[in-house]
Amino acid sequence: MNRIKNSLVLVSVLLIVTFIVFILAWLNSPEYASYIDLQTVLTTSTATFGTILGIITAGLMFTQGRFSELSSELSEKSPNYLMKEFSLEKIQSIGNRLLFLQKTYVRLAEAATVVEEKSLYQRIVAKATSMIVDSAVLLDLELKQKGFPESALLASEMGSTLYKVYEKRRKNVKKEWHMLKTIKQIVDVWEAPASFFVNRPSEKSALHSDLNNSISILKLKENIDKSSAGIRAGIEEATENVEDEIGRIGERLRKDRIPQLLSQIEQASVLRGKYFYLTLVFIAVPFLINLLILPQLSEATVVFFRQIVSVTSLLSVMGVVFLLLYIHKILNV
Amino acid sequence: MKNTAEERIKVLLKKHTYPPLEVIIPILQKAGRGEQELSAQLYATEVGVIKGMREILGLKENDLKTLAKIFGVMMAHYGQKFEPIELSESRFSVGIRDCPMMHVGKDVGVNVKSKFCDLVCSNGLSALKDSFGQDNIVCSWDKALIKGGGKCKLVFELVKSK
Numbered sequence: 001m002n003r004i005k006n007s008l009v010l011v012s013v014l015l016i017v018t019f020i021v022f023i024l025a026w027l028n029s030p031e032y033a034s035y036i037d038l039q040t041v042l043t044t045s046t047a048t049f050g051t052i053l054g055i056i057t058a059g060l061m062f063t064q065g066r067f068s069e070l071s072s073e074l075s076e077k078s079p080n081y082l083m084k085e086f087s088l089e090k091i092q093s094i095g096n097r098l099l100f101l102q103k104t105y106v107r108l109a110e111a112a113t114v115v116e117e118k119s120l121y122q123r124i125v126a127k128a129t130s131m132i133v134d135s136a137v138l139l140d141l142e143l144k145q146k147g148f149p150e151s152a153l154l155a156s157e158m159g160s161t162l163y164k165v166y167e168k169r170r171k172n173v174k175k176e177w178h179m180l181k182t183i184k185q186i187v188d189v190w191e192a193p194a195s196f197f198v199n200r201p202s203e204k205s206a207l208h209s210d211l212n213n214s215i216s217i218l219k220l221k222e223n224i225d226k227s228s229a230g231i232r233a234g235i236e237e238a239t240e241n242v243e244d245e246i247g248r249i250g251e252r253l254r255k256d257r258i259p260q261l262l263s264q265i266e267q268a269s270v271l272r273g274k275y276f277y278l279t280l281v282f283i284a285v286p287f288l289i290n291l292l293i294l295p296q297l298s299e300a301t302v303v304f305f306r307q308i309v310s311v312t313s314l315l316s317v318m319g320v321v322f323l324l325l326y327i328h329k330i331l332n333v
Numbered sequence: 334m335k336n337t338a339e340e341r342i343k344v345l346l347k348k349h350t351y352p353p354l355e356v357i358i359p360i361l362q363k364a365g366r367g368e369q370e371l372s373a374q375l376y377a378t379e380v381g382v383i384k385g386m387r388e389i390l391g392l393k394e395n396d397l398k399t400l401a402k403i404f405g406v407m408m409a410h411y412g413q414k415f416e417p418i419e420l421s422e423s424r425f426s427v428g429i430r431d432c433p434m435m436h437v438g439k440d441v442g443v444n445v446k447s448k449f450c451d452l453v454c455s456n457g458l459s460a461l462k463d464s465f466g467q468d469n470i471v472c473s474w475d476k477a478l479i480k481g482g483g484k485c486k487l488v489f490e491l492v493k494s495k
Binding site for chain 2: 113114115116117120208209212213215216217219220221223224225243
């Protein structure tokens, strides 16, 4: 969603800049320009665009090469995760414990009267639900890989809205390595850097730390009025078990440098997309110049094409500047 | 197998979690009781953390420099920044720009926050004294953050026993 928003902003900015450039070039075009001058300008612009296109294509090929390299490295590693780290039994066991935690905290949230407490429990429910959905996606993938029919073990507990989210996430796993993204998502929800004894609402806290916080609260309540006696033990046990499993998987992910590789592949993917759009622009403009303007340019049409030529030449200068800025940005990543 | 000190500290801090004051204070305020239970929880957590840190980092001394090291490591692991002001044989002071009370809801009055600030800091001090076996450590906190200031000053001093 954010990516679409960014693309829309980028496209809007590009359109506005092009429009302003067009107006400026139109207004500031020279009063008199000869046919030869205009032809030279057009040929130079075409050559500039061609050179830029060459550089961009090289960049695109390089980024694509890096993307494929990372993709095959991740794809090689992913089956191992489903076989060992996230075996059917483990996913089912994690899923069941998360379901237990989710149901328990739904009840606790309903019973809580203090806003802060209620919001903590609701946060736990939301995060546990997200982990359940991701676990269901992994379960489905593994069942398919092993040739078993689809199990509704985790999916059957979902409401219609949640099921849609599950379906969407399941469809997003198109390549083998996408599964690692799902596993990392599960680990990221569970564990996050520790924060001071406060959980700032604006910051993303880990489910594990939220659970520990809630255990502290339940312990305190137990000492005050025995209202939460019995609940805490179950939560503590489920939390410890999930922590054991997810902690091990998180460690393995870090050992295999999966978070870094995923972040690199994401960057390469974004860069590849940008290069692609740039290539389109730099193919379209010389095409326009060569096929539409140059053949029509003659002594008689010089006056008519004067402004258009100013625009294309200004665009080629902008293209060079833009490319230099872009290269500078890439080098600084 | 958790081998590195960093890993062991991470596990230690996961094991000894501080109670979430921004949630607990409104609950206790509504219940009108439970401060003693909170004190006990805070004390147990602090003692567990200090003891574990000393073991992991191999800190056997009972002086203020050791205290400063533990304080620094703890703050770093909680992602909390502090500004060192002074460190000598008899005095260790730091400036803190963020504290748990800053995240307690706006509905909770300054007086209540001040009371719980005292409760948290005094329990921390008791835990320090007991863990270091030093009765002559004193600590003062100016509560500047609660009063609207930008930085709270925390001073630990080693006083001569009478």
